[in-house]
Amino acid sequence: MKLSADLKAFQERLGHRFSSPDLLIRAVTHPSMSSVHRDDNQRLEFLGDRVLGLVMAEALLKADPQATEGQLAPRYNALVRKETCAAIARQIDLGTVLKLGRSEMKSGGRRKEALLGDAMEAVIAAVYLDAGFEAAQARIVALWGDRITTVKADARDAKTALQEWAQARGQQPPVYKELKRTGPDHAPQFVIEVALETGEAEKATAGSKRHAEHAAAKALLDRLEAE
Incomplete structure (x- = not known):
């Protein structure tokens, strides 16, 4: 071929x-x-x-x-x-x-x-x-x-880093929620929201729940660390 x-x-x-x-x-x-x-x-x-x-x-x-x-x-x-x-x-x-x-x-x-x-x-x-x-x-x-x-010795994925951020401040672990699923079975799109008990939240869209969760966690963590 x-x-x-x-x-x-x-x-x-x-x-x-x-x-x-x-x-x-x-x-x-x-x-x-x-x-x-x-x-x-x-x-x-x-x-x-x-x-x-x-x-x-x-x-x-x-x-x-x-x-x-x-x-x-x-x-x-x-x-x-x-x-x-x-x-x-x-x-x-x-x-x-x-x-x-x-x-x-x-x-x-x-x-x-x-x-x-x-x-x-x-x-x-x-x-x-x-x-x-x-x-x-x-x-x-x-x-x-x-x-x-x-590669950083303390390299962590976004979900782990966000959970550690919350726990360090005496908060419960972040909660992830599927808001929407669209697209055909072979190419789905998931909209996931992650929220802290104090109300801060972010959403993200990806082709798998896992990747959407990581993207949402990264977005929220970036915002929290920039404040």
Whole structure:
């Protein structure tokens, strides 16, 4: 199977030329474009998440031989979470080559954080299946670059940080509430609100409840810390 010109260019940005081009095509195919004759990237995403996890765990151990498990865990979480994967995807302009259904494209799918993060994991799996673990490891380390050594020792996800902020002030944990769900089953959109017992609240929209919760927590935390 031959690659289109845009996918050939993407290979250069990624830094890996595929011996099996069909793996790359599958990695960039969103479920909204899947069919009987076209596989989507969900299974690759599942595998890529595990490959990324192993590479990052090993990279962090090498980067800081003296770090304790308690220090390594939050760094690891910061490096493998969807937001970071999405940032890497933007770095190599992955969104421009995604194969999306019409509804997903109209809703701005090429810019969605969850979608980009999932696709990045799928691309990692495609490299792994195409050329083995060492090739995937080399691409991950190169793409994540300085993030591996500069990730903050106290890096936490937004939900954890917001909960700690509330508890430090003697408040109950934040409460998350689903306000709305729209879109088709293959591409839902969730509107989530997070609120503190003192009344402060923020809303966010994303393609999964988890990502919407994190986005809402980050928005509220940013506002609280700016006050």
